[in-house]
Amino acid sequence: MNRFWSKIISGISPYVPGEQPRDKKYIKLNTNENPYPPSPKVLEAIRDETSADVRLYPDPDAIALKDAIARFYQVDRSEVFVGNGSDEVLAFCFPAFFNPGDTVSFPDVTYSFFPVYSRLFGVEYETVRVAGDFSIPFDDFRSGVRGILVPNPNAPTGIAADTGEIEKLLKKLPDTLVIVDEAYVDFGACSCVPLVHKYDNLLVVQTFSKSRSLAGLRVGFAIGNKGLTEALERVKNSFNSYTIDRVAQKAAEAAIEDREYFLRTAARIMDTREYTAKELERLGFVVLPSKANFLFASHKNISAEELFIRLRQEGILVRHFKDPRIDNWLRITIGTDDDMTLLIEKLKAMMV
Amino acid sequence: MNRFWSKIISGISPYVPGEQPRDKKYIKLNTNENPYPPSPKVLEAIRDETSADVRLYPDPDAIALKDAIARFYQVDRSEVFVGNGSDEVLAFCFPAFFNPGDTVSFPDVTYSFFPVYSRLFGVEYETVRVAGDFSIPFDDFRSGVRGILVPNPNAPTGIAADTGEIEKLLKKLPDTLVIVDEAYVDFGACSCVPLVHKYDNLLVVQTFSKSRSLAGLRVGFAIGNKGLTEALERVKNSFNSYTIDRVAQKAAEAAIEDREYFLRTAARIMDTREYTAKELERLGFVVLPSKANFLFASHKNISAEELFIRLRQEGILVRHFKDPRIDNWLRITIGTDDDMTLLIEKLKAMMV
Numbered sequence: 192m193n194r195f196w197s198k199i200i201s202g203i204s205p206y207v208p209g210e211q212p213r214d215k216k217y218i219k220l221n222t223n224e225n226p227y228p229p230s231p232k233v234l235e236a237i238r239d240e241t242s243a244d245v246r247l248y249p250d251p252d253a254i255a256l257k258d259a260i261a262r263f264y265q266v267d268r269s270e271v272f273v274g275n276g277s278d279e280v281l282a283f284c285f286p287a288f289f290n291p292g293d294t295v296s297f298p299d300v301t302y303s304f305f306p307v308y309s310r311l312f313g314v315e316y317e318t319v320r321v322a323g324d325f326s327i328p329f330d331d332f333r334s335g336v337r338g339i340l341v342p343n344p345n346a347p348t349g350i351a352a353d354t355g356e357i358e359k360l361l362k363k364l365p366d367t368l369v370i371v372d373e374a375y376v377d378f379g380a381c382s383c384v385p386l387v388h389k390y391d392n393l394l395v396v397q398t399f400s401k402s403r404s405l406a407g408l409r410v411g412f413a414i415g416n417k418g419l420t421e422a423l424e425r426v427k428n429s430f431n432s433y434t435i436d437r438v439a440q441k442a443a444e445a446a447i448e449d450r451e452y453f454l455r456t457a458a459r460i461m462d463t464r465e466y467t468a469k470e471l472e473r474l475g476f477v478v479l480p481s482k483a484n485f486l487f488a489s490h491k492n493i494s495a496e497e498l499f500i501r502l503r504q505e506g507i508l509v510r511h512f513k514d515p516r517i518d519n520w521l522r523i524t525i526g527t528d529d530d531m532t533l534l535i536e537k538l539k540a541m542m543v
Numbered sequence: 544m545n546r547f548w549s550k551i552i553s554g555i556s557p558y559v560p561g562e563q564p565r566d567k568k569y570i571k572l573n574t575n576e577n578p579y580p581p582s583p584k585v586l587e588a589i590r591d592e593t594s595a596d597v598r599l600y601p602d603p604d605a606i607a608l609k610d611a612i613a614r615f616y617q618v619d620r621s622e623v624f625v626g627n628g629s630d631e632v633l634a635f636c637f638p639a640f641f642n643p644g645d646t647v648s649f650p651d652v653t654y655s656f657f658p659v660y661s662r663l664f665g666v667e668y669e670t671v672r673v674a675g676d677f678s679i680p681f682d683d684f685r686s687g688v689r690g691i692l693v694p695n696p697n698a699p700t701g702i703a704a705d706t707g708e709i710e711k712l713l714k715k716l717p718d719t720l721v722i723v724d725e726a727y728v729d730f731g732a733c734s735c736v737p738l739v740h741k742y743d744n745l746l747v748v749q750t751f752s753k754s755r756s757l758a759g760l761r762v763g764f765a766i767g768n769k770g771l772t773e774a775l776e777r778v779k780n781s782f783n784s785y786t787i788d789r790v791a792q793k794a795a796e797a798a799i800e801d802r803e804y805f806l807r808t809a810a811r812i813m814d815t816r817e818y819t820a821k822e823l824e825r826l827g828f829v830v831l832p833s834k835a836n837f838l839f840a841s842h843k844n845i846s847a848e849e850l851f852i853r854l855r856q857e858g859i860l861v862r863h864f865k866d867p868r869i870d871n872w873l874r875i876t877i878g879t880d881d882d883m884t885l886l887i888e889k890l891k892a893m894m895v
Contacts, residue, residue, distance in 0.1 A: 195744065197642050205780030207605055215874065220600070228595030237593045237790070243580030245759035245794070246588070247571070248752070251560055276711060277629055278783040286663060290549050293702045303565035311781040368547045392547070400600070408791035418545035428557030429663040431630040437759035438589070442597070471642035508582045 199311060206307045209510050218533065220524040221508040222406070223375070223485050225469050227459070229404040229442070230452040236445035240438050249437040251428075256435070259444045260335050261410055270414055272423040273443075275434045276542075277374055277398035277411025279305065280423070283430070284338075284394070284413075285312035288368050293337035298327050300516055302346045302372060321348075323489075325479055328344075329356045336442040342372040344380050347512065347522040349481030351356035351380035358383075361390040371392045377402035377457050378464070384414050393414045401484055402457050403446040410435060410443040460484050460525050467523070467531045474538055489520045493541065505537045546708055547868055549794075550665060558659045561832065561862050570885065572876040573860040574758070574839050577725070579811070579879075581756040581794070582804040588797035592790050592872050601789040603654050603780075608787070611796045614734050626770040626779070627786045629726055629750035629763025635782070636690075636746070636765075637664035639774040640720050645689035650679050652726075652868055653657065654698045654724060673700075681708045686716050694724040699864065699874040701833030703732035710735075715741040720771075722746045727811050727835035729754035730816070743768045753836055755798040756807050762787060762795040812836050812877050819875070819883045826890055841872045857889045 192201045206482070209222035257271040260424055263270075274280035281304065289295060291313035297305045299318035310314040319331045325348045332339050339360070344351040371383045373395055383395050389395060394415035400406035413423060427434055435443075446453070467480045469484055476488040489495060499511035510522040525531065544553050548853050577715035580586070586881060611621040626632035633656065641647060643665035649657045651670035661668040671683045677700045690888065691712070696703040700730075713721055724733045725747055733748050746767035752758035765775060779786055787795075798805070820830045820838055828840040841847060851863035862874040 192774075193743070195638055195716065195771060196638050196774045197638060199642070200639050200678045200774050200777050200781075203777060204779050205777050207785060208600070208782075211600060211602055213606075222600055224600060225598050228598055233597070234593055234595075237597070238590065241586055241589045241593070243586075245585070246561070246580055246756040248563060248574055248576060248758045249761070250563055250565075254565075276783055276785060278785075282782045283829050286549060287552050288549055290551070291665070307781045312779070313643070344893050379567065391545070396678065404598040406600045406785075409601070409785055409788045419547060422544075422552050425552050425555060425557050426663070428559075429552075429555050429659045430561040431628055431636045432558060433628060433630075433758075433761055436791055438759045439788055466728040493813075 192272045195436050196452050199313065199497070203307065203310050206304045211507065211512065212508070215463050215506070217506050217508045218526060218530050220526055220530065220534065223401055223455065223524045225401060225404040225405050225460070226525070226530060227404055227456045230447050233405070233442050235447045236441045237438055240315065240441040242489060248433050248439055249435060251286070251432045253435055253440050256444045257441050258442045259447045263447050263450070264414055266387065266414055269417045270387060270420055272413040272420040273435060274427070275497060276400065276409040277372070277396050279434065280396050280411045280413050281370070281372065283312055283423050283426045284370055285309070286427045289337050291312045294469060295338040296332055296336045297340040298345060300325060300344050300345070300348060303512070303514070305340050313503050320498055323453045326352055327352055329360050332360060332364065334367065336367055337360060337366045338370060339364070340370045340372065342374065342385070344375045344481070346375070346483070347485070347510070347517065348479050348487045349375070349483040349485055350479055351482035354381045354383050357534035361393055365392055368394065370396060374398045374401055377453070379482040387415050391418065394419050399443050399446055403443070403453060404456070405442060407447055408439040408442050410439050423505045441501065462463045463531055464525045464527055466528070467525060467535070470535045474526055474542055485522050485524045487522050489496065495519045495521045498538070501541055502534075507534055507537060550663065555635070555659065555662050558656045562860065564860070567858070569858050569860045570878060570882050571860050572878055572882065572886065573626050573862045574756050575753055577735045577756040577808065577812070577836065578708055578877070578882060579754060579756055579808045582800055582801035584801050585757070585794050585797045588773045588793045589790055590795040595729060596751035597789060601785050601787060601792055603784045603790050605787055608792045608796045611799045612850050615799050615802070618736070618739065618766055619740060622766055622768045622772055624775040624785060625638050626682050628752065628761040628765050629724070629748050631786065632748050632763045632765050632775070633722070633724065634660055635778045636668055636722055637661070639778045640696065641666045643691050647692060648684055648696060649688040649692040650687045652677060652697070652700060654694050655866070657692050663676045677702055679704055681712050684712060684716065686719065688719055690720040690722060691716070692722045692724065695735070696727045696833070696835045698727070698835070699721050699837070699869065700831050700863070701835040701837055702831055703725070706733045706735050706738065710738060713745055717744055720746065726753055729805070730836045731834035743770065749799055751795050755795070755805060756808070757794060757798055760791040760794050777819065805886050815880055815883055816877045819877060819887070822887045823890075826887070826894055830834040837874050837876045839872050839874050847871045847873045850890070850893065852859070853893055854889060856885075859886055859889060
C-alpha cells in the first residue's frame, strides 16, 4: 500500500476468481462456464455487429436487449436492468440500496463476493448459518437488516430452495430488500421472477455467463419493480454511462431469443450432472443435491485439497475454497460428457 | 424514489451523456466519437475472436492488452490498469484513493462527470475557477485536498495545458494525487505519461473511445506507478473480476498495435479541426484554441441554444450544456470533411 490508498482499499481482501491458466490447456471445471458454445445465432450476431460502427458509443440504455429480456420473462422493459456481468449488477445494488453503516445479511456459506462488496461500500454484514446439510434456514433471517442476499441455487453448494420459502421471507420482512442471485437457476431450479409483480421488496439477478454460454462477453441483468431498477439506473448513470458494449448487447439479445438452443443445452448439462453425481457417489464421494451447473462433493477418505492438487497435475481444474466449513469440498463444474468421463477415470485411478 | 433507495441515490443527479438518437439518422457531432472506423486490423481481430470461446471468461487481468499498452507507452505492465471505458477507470479512482468526507478539487468548467462521481462516493469537492479565456489557473489548486482531477485537454473547452504547468503542480503538492484525464490528448496535446516515473502522485487516464475509434467497445486505461495501479486493481477485484470482455480486449490490443493508422487518422482529424475553426470564425463564432477532437464555439449574435435546436432540425447533433458560464457555447465534434462542410453550410444559412 502507499500513502494515496483510501482506508477501505487498504483494509480489503478482494475476491479471487477461479484461475484462468495460461501455462497449458486444462479441462476447465473451475469457473462454472458452459461447456457448449453459445447458439450459432449469437456468433452470427457478433459477426454482423463487427463493422465501422464500433467507433460509435453503444446504446447507453440497451433498449433492444432489455426488450428481449422483458419478452422472455414476461415483464415490462422498465422492470429490467442490465449490467457488465451480474457481478456489476450485484455491486451496483450496494450504493443503490444500502447506506454506509447499514447491515445486510446472507448465508455463511455462499458466494464469496458478498462480503467483499459489503466492505467496498462500507456496509456491515451478518451471516445466517446454513444447516448441516448446507440448506439455508430462511426462518433465521431477521427483520431490521436493510437487505438480504441469497443465491438460489446457492453457491458453491448448488442446493436450490423452494420459491415458497423465499416468498415466505418476502412476506415476513416487507421492508427488507431481498436480492435473489439466480446465476444458476436455469439448471433445474425455480425462478422468483414471477414474484416480482407481487413483492416490491424482491430483486432477481441473473447472468448470461452460465446457461447462455456468454461468460466471455459480460452481460448480467436484474428484474424487479420499476422503483428498484430505477435506483440501479441512477447508480449506473453516476458511474459509467455505457456499461455494455455494442457486441455484447447484440450477442446477448440473440442468445435470449434462441429459446430452443438454451433449453436443449441446459437439459444436456443437467443429464451430465446426474450421471456425474452417481459416478462420484460410487467412488465414495458425498455429493450435495445440485440444481446448478456444478456439483459440490467431498470424499470420505481423501482430502479435497489433495484431490484438487492431483487433478490439477492431471490437467483438470476444479475449484477448492479454503474457507472453514467447506475446505474439504470441491466444486466441480459440469463439462461435456467426455470431460466428466475423464474426470471420473482420473479420480478412479486416485482411489486405488 | 421508494423506501429501498439509499440516501446517496435519492439525492444524486446522474450524468447525462450526449443523446444517441434512434428516431432518424443524424450527423453525430455530439459525443466526440471518431468519424473514422477503427483500423482494419481491429475488425479482423474481432472476427478472429468470434468463436465458441466466448463461452469462457476473459482474462481477468487482461495481460495481453496491458502488455500492448505498456509497449506503446514504454512503461511496465504493472504500471498499466485497464477498465470498461475510462469512465469506469475514473469511477474506480474514487474508492481507491479518496475516503468519504475527503475533498477533491477540479476546474469549475470541466468534465461534468467529476461532481457526480464525488457524490456517488461521498467525497466532497471544490472547484478552481477557470480564467476568462477558459484556461485553467494551475496555481490556484491548493494543498490540503486529497486529489486533483484535471482533463488535459480540458473538456468541454478543448484547451490544452502545457505539461510544464502540470509538472509544477506535481512538485508543489507532492502529497496530493493528481489525476490527469487525457481522453483527448492524441489530437495535438502533450501527454504526461513520461512523468509517471518521476512523480508518484501522478495518474494518467486515457481511452480507446476517441483517437482509437473504439467507443462502441468500452476500453480505457490508467498509467501510473505500481502503487497507484495496485489500488485500482483492488477496487476492480472487489467490484467485478472481469470488467473487459474477450472481444474488447482483442480489439483494443489490435488498435494500439496499429500505430501508423492511429497517427494518420488523428492527423486527419486535426486538419479538419483547423479548417472548421477558421470557417466558424468567418461566420462570426468565437472558437477556443482546441487540441481535442472537438471545438468549443460561441456565436456573437445567435444563442447557442437556438443554434443547437436549429442544427438538430437540420439533422446535425452537437452538444449544448446548460451549465452557467458555458450555456452560450456549443461543443462540436470533428467529423469527416464532408460532415463539417455540411455543418458550415447549414450554419451559413442560419446567419442570413
